[in-house]
Amino acid sequence: MPFENLIAGGWVAGAQYGLNRNPSNPDDIIGEFAQADSAQLDIAVAAALKAFPQWSTGPIQTRSDALDRIGSEILSRKEELATLLAREEGKTRKEALGEVTRAGHIFRFFAGECLRLSGEVLPSVRPGVGVEITREPVGVVGIVTPWNFPIAIPAWKIAPALAFGNCVVFKPADLVPASAWALAEIIHRSGIRAGVFNLVMGRGSVIGDPLVTHPGIAAVSFTGSVDVGRRIALQCAEHGKKVQLEMGGKNPQVILDDADLNVAVELSAQSAFFSTGQRCTASSRLIVTENIHDRFVQALTERMALLRIGDALAEGTDIGPAASESQLHQNLQYIEIARAEGAELVAGGDRVACHTGSGKPGYFVAPTLFTHTGPDMRINREEVFGPVASVIRVTDYEEALAIANDTEFGLSAGIATTSLKYATHFKRHAQAGMVMVNLPTAGVDYHVPFGGRKNSSYGPREQGRYAQEFFTTVKTAYVAS
Numbered sequence: 001m002p003f004e005n006l007i008a009g010g011w012v013a014g015a016q017y018g019l020n021r022n023p024s025n026p027d028d029i030i031g032e033f034a035q036a037d038s039a040q041l042d043i044a045v046a047a048a049l050k051a052f053p054q055w056s057t058g059p060i061q062t063r064s065d066a067l068d069r070i071g072s073e074i075l076s077r078k079e080e081l082a083t084l085l086a087r088e089e090g091k092t093r094k095e096a097l098g099e100v101t102r103a104g105h106i107f108r109f110f111a112g113e114c115l116r117l118s119g120e121v122l123p124s125v126r127p128g129v130g131v132e133i134t135r136e137p138v139g140v141v142g143i144v145t146p147w148n149f150p151i152a153i154p155a156w157k158i159a160p161a162l163a164f165g166n167c168v169v170f171k172p173a174d175l176v177p178a179s180a181w182a183l184a185e186i187i188h189r190s191g192i193r194a195g196v197f198n199l200v201m202g203r204g205s206v207i208g209d210p211l212v213t214h215p216g217i218a219a220v221s222f223t224g225s226v227d228v229g230r231r232i233a234l235q236c237a238e239h240g241k242k243v244q245l246e247m248g249g250k251n252p253q254v255i256l257d258d259a260d261l262n263v264a265v266e267l268s269a270q271s272a273f274f275s276t277g278q279r280c281t282a283s284s285r286l287i288v289t290e291n292i293h294d295r296f297v298q299a300l301t302e303r304m305a306l307l308r309i310g311d312a313l314a315e316g317t318d319i320g321p322a323a324s325e326s327q328l329h330q331n332l333q334y335i336e337i338a339r340a341e342g343a344e345l346v347a348g349g350d351r352v353a354c355h356t357g358s359g360k361p362g363y364f365v366a367p368t369l370f371t372h373t374g375p376d377m378r379i380n381r382e383e384v385f386g387p388v389a390s391v392i393r394v395t396d397y398e399e400a401l402a403i404a405n406d407t408e409f410g411l412s413a414g415i416a417t418t419s420l421k422y423a424t425h426f427k428r429h430a431q432a433g434m435v436m437v438n439l440p441t442a443g444v445d446y447h448v449p450f451g452g453r454k455n456s457s458y459g460p461r462e463q464g465r466y467a468q469e470f471f472t473t474v475k476t477a478y479v480a481s
């Protein structure tokens, strides 16, 4: 049975349909998913606009209860949802379980946040006048998400949007509609009014573009690539919309001579290769000082040899497939680019012939490590978005920091060191939105701000109480007393 869009409180057949495939086993069809057209988008936005007055001014207990029900249902169905997520995106079941759990916690966190929205009361500079500063919902929010976190990223945008009284039109990545549909179904069953939340599945060029420019959409929250993000920012500026962008990364992991070798190796393996490297916070540049360099490369290579690559759903798999055939080809292309640039391949470098079904092989690529790379090589400047990392050898901390910051991106940055002096200096001087000391660059909490600098992010931060900055607008009221 095909999976339909959720528009104006009902399930609506698609203008057309697309097939969703399992990247571990492309013969496994997960389902047929509706793709909306711009006429259906118009209906979704109109329904959201109609629902907005009541949702935005109604009791906050209603909103809090709905978000709590959504979070609780996600958590109670986490095993089933994790299986679906791993089957459609290719991260391992264990990683998928972590993502689903996080999505549930995010909804429960924002169930509380909508009760905590506060304002300020100030004396005026004029006698007999009081000043009140309050936050109000923005309106109908367009949410556009990528394929690599198909439930957590939608959750961390939809939950605050609803919590603070906005209505939502949500377009997930076309590659991963199943997790989005499952989330939409849970939101629908929470009992929120028709039109408050709408799901429009389909391609970015077909449905994403008209969503961003639609006159009924007051704000756009986007996560994805820099190219698409920039285009959306320009469109939003032109149409006077609020915009929030989370984009790519080329995150550095610095390893100093005084690092605990086991810690450095484990966190590097985690950051670079887990989730098949398909994380905006993955570290793909391992910047290593010279006295630990050879020992580190040797130990990391040994650790990589223990990583089990295979079906995302199989027990014991450490690294699942690339999420799509085109992502697999992008990984292999960058491996060729690095070789051509003169980098030395010390591990991986190939597609892994791993048949998990009877027909087409899955999109598996071996975790890959290059040494003898320079900071100006393309492999160290462009986001690969796969299990490919390169080592840059440096003489000391100062050179490591300079290279860590020498990038157009600024999402996450990590350091492995036992020195309080260097850890403290790095925390202050790494040009990134998130800094990790003796921890992987990937892996973040759901109750604190998430985001970066430079080309990684644009606009207010996501998550935690900082989310209210984007999903509310400030009003200053003057009252004669």
Ligand code: NAP
Pocket: 144, 145, 146, 147, 148, 149, 171, 172, 173, 174, 175, 202, 203, 204, 205, 207, 208, 209, 212, 223, 224, 225, 226, 228, 229, 231, 232, 246, 247, 248, 249, 279, 280, 383, 385, 411, 456
């Ligand atoms: P993408 O190609 O930019 O797509 C992201 C979303 O934008 C998808 O839903 C896509 O739709 C849609 N889209 C494409 N063209 C559009 C248009 N013209 N107008 C409106 N929407 C449009 O990115 P991706 O390949 O899915 O995701 C990978 C990227 O996301 C990486 O660069 C990664 O670093 C980044 N990312 C960043 C963060 C962060 O928080 N900083 C987190 C996760 C991922 P379709 O795909 O359906 O066509």
